[in-house]
Amino acid sequence: MGVSKKISLTVFGLIMAAGALMWLIQLWRGLILTDMNNAYSWGLYVSALAFFVGNAAGGLVLSSMIYLFGVTALKPFARIGALCAFANVAAAMLIVLPDLGRPFRVLNLLLHPQIMSPLVWDVIVLNLYAGLSLIYLYLLMLPDLAARTGILKKITLPVKDPAGFSDTWARRLAPFSLVAAVGIHVVTAWIFATQGARGWWHTAVMAPDFVAAALASGTAVVMLVAVLCYGTADKFQSAFRIMAIFIATAFFIHIFLMYNDFVIHAWYGTDHARETLAITLQEYGLAHAFEVLAPLAGVVLLLNARVRKTMSGIMAGCLLIIAGIFIHRILLMPAAFNQMPLTLAPLGSQHTLWSVPIASGRYAPPAETFVSHHSYFPTLVEILIFAGVLSFVCALILVAVHQLPVVKEG
Amino acid sequence: MRRGMVIDLEKCIGCRSCAVACKQHNAQPAGSWWNRVVTPGSDRHLTASTPQNLYFLPIHCQHCNNAPCVKVCPVGATYQTDDGTVLIDFERCIGCRYCMAACPYGVRQFNWESSKDGMQRYEYQNNYTYGYPEPFRLDNRLVYSPVRSKGVVEKCHFCAHYQAQGLDPACVRACPGKARHVGDLDDPDSRVSQMIRQMNGFTLLPEKGTRPNVYYLPPKRKEV
Known part of the structure; x- marks a missing residue:
């Protein structure tokens, strides 16, 4: 295995480890750590x-x-x-x-x-x-x-x-x-x-x-x-x-x-x-x-x-x-x-479309208890877990190409 | 026997006693509301922002006959009893939240963290506890527990624990306006069936084909 492959594999391994760690923390605290x-x-x-x-x-x-x-x-x-x-x-x-x-x-x-x-x-x-x-x-x-x-x-x-x-x-x-x-x-x-x-x-x-x-x-x-x-x-x-x-x-x-x-x-x-x-x-x-x-x-x-x-x-x-x-x-x-x-459509203003809000289930002091819109953006925990799985794909392909007769030589 | 509820919007005074009684009796974790009362058209909680006729609409699980939540649940944790009540087995739910995507009424609540962490986050005073104290099993399935664990979905269970004692749901008993009634929708002579027939009972989102067991009676007079 060449140096560049080793470096890539190390990077993928580190990201996978970070993702696994984030999942452990998420298991402990709950999905409250997501957005x-x-x-x-x-x-x-x-x-x-x-x-x-x-x-x-x-x-x-x-x-x-x-x-x-x-x-x-x-x-x-x-x-x-x-x-x-x-x-x-x-x-x-x-x-x-x-x-x-x-x-x-x-x-x-x-x-x-x-x-x-x-x-x-x-x-x-x-x-x-x-x-x-x-x-x-x-x-x-x-x-x-x-x-x-x-x-x-x-x-x-x-x-x-x-x-x-x-x-x-x-x-x-x-x-x-x-x-x-x-x-x-x-x-x-x-x-x-x-x-x-x-x-x-x-x-x-x-x-x-x-x-x-x-x-x-x-x-x-x-x-x-x-x-x-x-x-x-x-x-x-x-x-x-x-x-x-x-x-x-x-x-x-x-x-x-x-x-x-x-x-x-x-x-x-x-x-x-x-x-x-x-x-x-x-x-x-x-x-x-x-x-x-x-x-x-x-x-x-x-x-x-x-x-x-x-x-x-x-x-x-x-x-x-x-x-x-x-x-x-x-x-x-x-x-x-x-x-x-x-x-x-509230009675008397038939032409408006009013969304019935839902209890968000999570507490955030400045935010409403009931919400009808949420600008979702994944948290660092979600992003790292995703990156970990993506690195798993890359690492698996890299290791398989190296260890198995996937690529025909010549 | 098909257990149903009729909510008379003419009688509803918008006091939210039902939502509070439901939350307290069922030991709902901080931030979770199985039962909510909305003022259609309002920005926040009570007043409408545009000139219109004001009325109040209590919303909780509609206990649908064609319940999407029951059909999507991969493990049968959400299920329907013989009387049409939709229940959740807290011990079987894997927390995939497919039912929350499937429910058109937005009544399902997920436990994003443990009850204890939630109470701390919401700054409840130490040792403040509320709710029916005993777990309740129906056909050996845990459909109510005073202590909730994180990672499962929950919602209105038609007060299955009180029904077993011959009592009406907490929201019905707590309603000061006497706007809520429960009874057998299969029996054409039951009070609820008569009310639906005589007072133009309707359901929410009939176009979704969910066929709810919760009916509403339209308000006759509105505050302007």
Whole structure:
């Protein structure tokens, strides 16, 4: 392992340790250490769940493109795809734990699952997908595992033709991987979209939009790791071109679905729809501009063949797309929670929309006991816990690339 | 038997005795309010900022028949009894707060910290205690406890502990305006059913399809 890798790993380790420490303190003191309250009851942690689930889409893109649609140019990156999928889906499950008030009771999900809850469906598909990604990674690495020593040699399946076996089973599993991968995005979107109480979420466009955004950011994650591992040599240019076109297509479908929804709601103009749109487009106008313009800039960069020949160009493009989709996930919350579902037109002033305030549940001397608006911003505890899980993803990928035959030499 | 409540807004004087009785009887942690009374149109607590007719609206768990909170709960901690009451098992809740996102009425309260820390933060005097002193279990599920632990969600439980003793909920007994009534909504001859029928009873947010078991009677006269 080179010096730069060691330094990176140390930094990731330190951030993970800081995140773990913050979680311990949060376990001791309670979720009072976050900036959430009774009216604004989900924040960075749940946004991060959606973010990581989306990033896990890359594995699907690679495996189904290679084995279902025959795009063999992407084959060198197949292992990276499976690895990124596993790392991100593991992070998605990890980031839910600090959001729970009683994380030690998480076993209740196994003891008393309530099958009507979309959260139970999500736990099932996320675990399935994590398992499938690991099996996929193993299968793809199989031809190179026998040459290794120690534990890697011991876990190698004794088959006559490892390369053929790997290829056959990767092809057979590809349809299941496709279904499971689409499943994690659709079910995660359903957690929100089923909620009739929240106008911002309650739209049939959320699940397809979730898939589109995930295909953009998930592929960008794989492309980022691929360029870091393999560089920008000529033999990879066709793979980068295919991925860039795929990311661009997914991103434009996402933008189309999002604004399609906005236009329909804005045109009819119910009070609730106007309020949610005003929150997203005015109060969070800068964030909204970023969620659209940053990935757009990233797509423009990646679509340029000259940019794709430079490491920094590809990295910048991918990071802009990932950052934009992250802000998109953050914006799941403000318009959902700052538009009170219970509003009244007071008798005698029928044309005003009055939000019924909710007891905030937390004491702050200058603030009201009952609130109908909260400018949520994550606390240092929330940010460090999120950063810890993000570092976990980076460290896991870094260690796996170093220890396992993920990157083919030569 | 479907246990329901009727709140007569004509009789409500906006005194908030129900909210206070509820908070005290149910030992609600500092900052938590299962029951609140709002003045539609007001900026703060009592007066409306624009010229309009004033009335008061008490809001707590609506004990919906099609309860989104029951459907989203991944572990069945929030559940519905045979008489339609929505309860929370304090020992099973994992604190994911999905129910709080799902509830359109904003009645669910989370314990962001331990009761003790909360009391200190709110500067309650030392050793000040309040609330029904015994834990209450229904079918071996802990639906009321005088001491709350952090990290679980709570809300109005229709005073399940008092119902077991044949008593009405604290808010009903404490209401000086006699605005609150409980009874069987399945029985067309019950007092509550008659009131809803004869006095144009309505529910909150009927468009959400939650079919609440709490009904309101419209105010006839308003203060201007």
